[in-house]
Amino acid sequence: MMFLAASLPTSGPVVSALSTVSKFLGISASIAAVGSLLAAAFLLEDEKGKLSASALRLRTVATWSSGLWIIAATGNIIFTLANILASPLGAVFDFNTIKSFVTQITLGQYQFFQLTAATFVCLFVSRIHKVGGAIWFLAITTLGIIAPLFQSHSATSGSHALAIGSLCIHVMALSLWVGGIFALALLDPKERAIAVPRFSSLALWAVIAVVVSGSANAWARLNFASAWHSSYAIVIIVKGVLTIGLIVIGYMHRKNLASKKFSEINWNKFYQLIMVELSIMIFALALGTWLASNKPPSPGADPKFNAAITVAGLPMPQQPTLSRILFSWNPDALFIGFLILAVALYVRGVVILRRRGDRWHVGRTVAFAFGIAGIDFATSGGFGVYAHFAFSYHMISHMILGMIAPIGLVLGAPITLALRTLPQGRTEAERGVRGTLISALHSRLAGFWVNPVVALLIFDGSLFGLYFTSLFGGMMQSHTGHFLMNVHFVLAGFLFFHVIIGIDPNPKRVPFLARIVVLFAAMSIHAFFSVALMSSTALVDHGYFAQLHTPWVSDLLVDQHTGGALGWAMGEIPILIALIATFIQWVRDDKRETKRIDRSAERLAAMGQPDELAEYNAYLATLTQKD
Template sequence: MTAPDRPGLPFAAAVGGLGLLALVAVVVLSGATPQPAPAGLPDPGPVVGWAIPISRFLSNLLATATVGFLLVAVVLLPSGERLEGLAVQAVRIASRTAWGWLAASLVFYWANVADLYARPMHDVGIGQLWDFASVFATGRGLLVQALAALVVALWTSWTFSVRQLAICVGVALLGISAVGLTGHSASSGSHMLATASLVLHLVGVVLWVGGLIALGWVALRRSRRLEDAVARYSTLAAWCFVVVAVSGVVSASVNLGSLGGLDSTYGLLVVLKAVALIGLGAIGVAQRRRLRSRGAGFARFAILEVALMTVTFALAVVLGRTATPVGEDVLTTPAELLLGRSLPPEPTVTRVLFGFYPDGIGLAVVGFGTALYVTGLLVMRRRNDAWPIGRTISWFLGLTIVAWATFGGLGQYSSVAFSLHMVSHMMLSMVAPIFLVLGAPMTLALRTLPGPRRPGEHSPRSLLRDALHSRVSRFYTNPIVAAVIFLGTLYAVYYSGLFESMMRTHSGHAFMELHFLLSGFLFYYVIIGVDPSPVRLSPLARFGVLMLSVPFHAFFSVALMSADVVIAESYYQALERPYLTDLAQDQYLGGGIAWAMGEIPLLLVIGAIFVQWFRSDSREATRSDRAADRDDDAALEQYNAYLAGLSDDASRR
C-alpha cells in the first residue's frame, strides 16, 4: 500500500469491521447460526457454516467498492481522456479490491460446494468443484462473477484510459448480475419478475453504495474536486434509490406471497431492510440540504450513511440464506415448471389484446425507456429547447408495442403457442424498433446528458458520443453486419434446436426477447438513420438494403409453413395444453403470420425513407437558394455562359 492510500486505511477497516460485526449479530439473532447435523448424517462442520455468510459478505462489499472506485475515477471526478491525480489512485485501489473480490468469490464458491456435499472444505475434490458449475445454475453464476472479478483486476492493473475503464465498470456489473440470476426466485412463481427485480436491485445498490464509499475516501483525502463529484453523484444516487426501492418491493412481494409472510423470519428481515432503506433516503436528503446551505459536512454524513449501508449488506446476506414463506411447492406441474407460472386459459381476442402478465424483462425495458426519455424531455423543457412531438409519440408507441409483446396479453401467450410467439417476435423485432428508432433516443441523450465541467473533461455525453463513433459501433452499424444479425439469427434460432433450449429456461426466454428487440433496433437504426451513426447511407442505399433483406425474411416464412418437423415439439408437448393441440397446424399459422406481417414494417420504413428523402431534397434546395441569394446566382450564370459557349462553338463548326 503506497503512502497516498494510507488515510483511507482506517476508513476501510472501520467499514469492514462494522459489517462483520453486524453480520454476526444478525446471524445469531435470526437463529441462522450453523447447527450440527442429526446423528448419522454427514456434517460439513461449523467452519463451512460460517465461511458461507462471511465470504459472501466480503465478496459483495469488495465488489461494491471496486465498482465505486471505478465510478469515481471515470464519471465523478473531473478527468481528461487519461486519468490524472486522485482518479489514478482510485483505479489502483479498485484493482486491489478486485483481487480481494476474486478471492472472496472463490472461497464462497468452495464453501457452497462443501455445504452441498456435506463435507469439510479440505475434503472437497476437483470433481465436486466442477459438478457444482456444470449442474447447478448457482455454481455457474458464481464462476461468471469470479471471472468478471479476474478480468477487472487484470484490466485495471495496466490501463488508465477513461474509455477502457468505463468498459471495466460494465464488466463488473455483469459479473454481479450473474449471481442475481440465481436464488430464491428460481424456485417460486413469477420467476422472471423476481429475477429481473433482483438483478436491478443488486445493480442499484452496488452503484449507490459503491459511489458513496469511494466519495467518502475522496472526502478523507480533502480533495478540492469533491464538490463537483458529489453534485454529479447526487443525481446518480437519486436514480439508484428509486430503482432499489421499487425492485425491493417487487422482489419482496414475490417471495413473501402475501402480507401474512411478514410474520416469518424472512418477513422480519425484509422489514428491517425496508427501514434501513428509508433511513438511507432520509440521510441522503439531509445530506443534499446541508451541502446546499453550508457547502460542507459531506464526510460526516457519508460515514454515517456508509455504516448504515454496511449493516444493510449484512441483512441482505442473511436474507439470502433464509427460507421464504413462498415454498418450493408453488410450481408443481411440468407446465408450471417450464413457464414459471400456471398455464393460462385458452386464448381469446380479449385475453390476447388486454391480458397482463408481469414479465420482468418487459417491465424493465418499458420502465427505464419511459423514465429516461421523460427525463430527457424535462431537461429540454427546462432549457426552453424544442423537441419534435412526432418523435415523442413514436417512442412511446414503440414502448407500447414492447409492453404488449412482453407483459401484455400477447406476451402471456407467447411462451404457450408458437403462432402467438411468432406474433410477439414480429412485434419485438420488426415493428416496435421502427418507432423506437424514429424516436431518436441517442440524439435526445446527446442533447441532455451532463457535459464537461471543465475544458477537455470526459463527461457522460462524450463517453456516449465516443461509443457511437467507435470502431465497434462502426462494425455493427455496417449495413451488411446489421442485416446478417437481424436476418441470420432467424435461421440460427429456429432451425438449430436453439429455440427449444432457450424456451426451456427463463433466462433463455428473456435473452431471446432482448435479442429480437436489439437486433431489430440495430437494423432499423442503420436503415432509417435518424440518430448519429459512423456509417451514413443515402436514402437510395437504405432502400436498396431494405429490398435485399425482404426475400430472406419471406423465404424463412415459407420454409416455416412447409416444414415437416415441428419446432420445439417436445417443449410444447410438455405443456399439455388443452387448446391448439395440433402443433403442426399452429406452426403453419405462425409461418403465415410471419409472412403477412413482414409487409407492415416494409411499408412503414419505405414511408420513413421517403419522408427523409423529401426533407433532404428540401434542405438542399434551401441551401442552394441561400447560396444563390448571396452570390446573385453566380453558379447559374456560369452554367448559362458554359451552355452559350457550347452553342457558339457549334455555330462556328
C-alpha cells in the same frame, strides 16, 4: 484428502455460516469495485476522455477489491457445492466434481461466470487509461454481480419474472448507491467537492430503484399473510427501516448541498456523515446477504409438480381470447425496470428542452411511447404471457419486439434528445457524458455496427441461427435465455431501422438507394425464413413446448406453421412501411438539396459571380468548342 475431509467441517451450520460470510465478502468487494469504476468513469473530471490522476489511483482500489472478490467467489462455489452434496468440505476439493458443477449445473455456471468476471477485472483493470475503458469494466463488474441472482431463491418464486427481475434491479441500484458512497469516502476533500453534485443526482435515481424493486421483491416472496410472522420477514422489515434511515441521511446531504455554496460546506462533517451512512449500508448488506442465503417462507406443503411453473416460470394460462390477451399481465421486472428508466430519461430530456425554450416535436414523443408500450406488451402483457406456451404467440411477440416497437423507438430520436440535453464537461478539458456519447458514436466500433450489411445480417441472419439450431429451445428453457433473446430482438430491430429510417446522427450516411436495396433484401430473406418455417417437418423448439402440455395447442407442428405465417405477415408490413418512409425521406432530402442549390445560386448572382450550374454549362461549352 482423507485427512482434509476429516479436519474440515461437514455440510451443516458451519458450512452455511462460511457460505454466508463468503457471500458478504463477495458482494462487499464487488460493490467496492463498482464504486471505484463509477467514480473513475462519471464522477471525477476527465482530461479529454482520459482518466485523471485521481481516477487512475482508483484503479488500484478496483484491482484489490476484485482480488478479494475472486477469493469470495471461489469460496462461494466450494461452499455451495458442499451444501448441495451434503458432503464434508474435503470431499468437495475434487477437480472432476468441481468441473461438473461449473460446467453442467446452471447455478455453478452462473457462479463460475461471476468468478471469471472478477478475475478479468482484477487482471486488466489496471491497464485502462480512458473513460470508455472504465465504462466497459463497470458493465462487466455489474454483470458479474447479478449473474448468480438468476438462480437465487427468487428463481423458485411463483412470480418468477417479477422476483428475479426486481432482485437484479435492486442489486444493481444498490451497487451504484453503496459503491458511490464508498468511492466518495476514498476521495480527498477537493475531489469530493467535484464528485458529490453528480453523484447526488445519480444516488436519487438509485434510491428510487432500490425502494421500488425491494418492495416488489418482498411482495413476490411474502405474498401470503403467515409469511410476515417469519424471521425472514423480520429481517426484511429491519432492512427496510435501515434503508429509510439512509434515505434521510441522503436527504440531509442534498439539502446541505442545495442551501450552501461549495466554499461554505464543512467537508469534515460531510465526511463524517458519509462514514455513518457507509456503516449503516454495510449492516444492511449483511442483512441482505443473510436473506440471500436463506429460503423465503413457504405458504404450506410443497405443491405438486407443475410443468408450467417449473419450465416457463408462470402458471398455465387459459385458452387465449381477445380479452385475455389484452388484459393478461405477468410483470417481467427486469424489462419493466429498463423501460421505466428509458421513459424517465426521455421525459427528463423533453422537460429540459422545454424549460430552456427549445422545441421538441410531439410526434417523436408519441412514437417513442408507442415503442415502449409495444415492448411492454410483448414481454409482460398478453402476448408476453402466451409466448411462453405456444410458438405462434412467441412469433407474434418476436415480431412486435423486433419489427414494430423498434420503429417507434427510432422515430422517437432518443440519441438526438440525449445529445441535446446531456451534461457537458464541467471544465474545458473535460469531455463529460455528452462528449463520451459523441465519441462512442464516432468510434470505429459504431461505424462497424451501422454498416447496412452488418445490420441486415444481425436483423435477418440471426433468425436462422436462432430457430434452425438448438439455440432457440435452450434459450426458452431459462429466464436468462428468454430475457437475452428478447433483448436481442429489440436491439437488432433498433439497429436495422436506425440505419434505414433513423433520424438520429449516424457515423456513416447510407445512400437512399442502398437503403432501398437493403430493405428489399430484408424482405426477401424474411420471406424465405417464413416459408422454411412453414414447410418444416420438425419442431424447432427441441421439445420445449411439448413438455408444457399446453391444453389449447392440439398440434405443435401446426402451431409452428401458424407462427411462420404470422411472422411472414407481421414482418413484411413494417418493412413496407420502412420502404415508404425511405422514399419520403429521399424526396424530402432532394427538395432540401434543391433549395440549398437555389439559395447558393441566388447568393452568387447577387455577388455577380457565376453559380455552379453556370460554371458547368460553361465547361460543356468549352468541350464543344474543342471538338
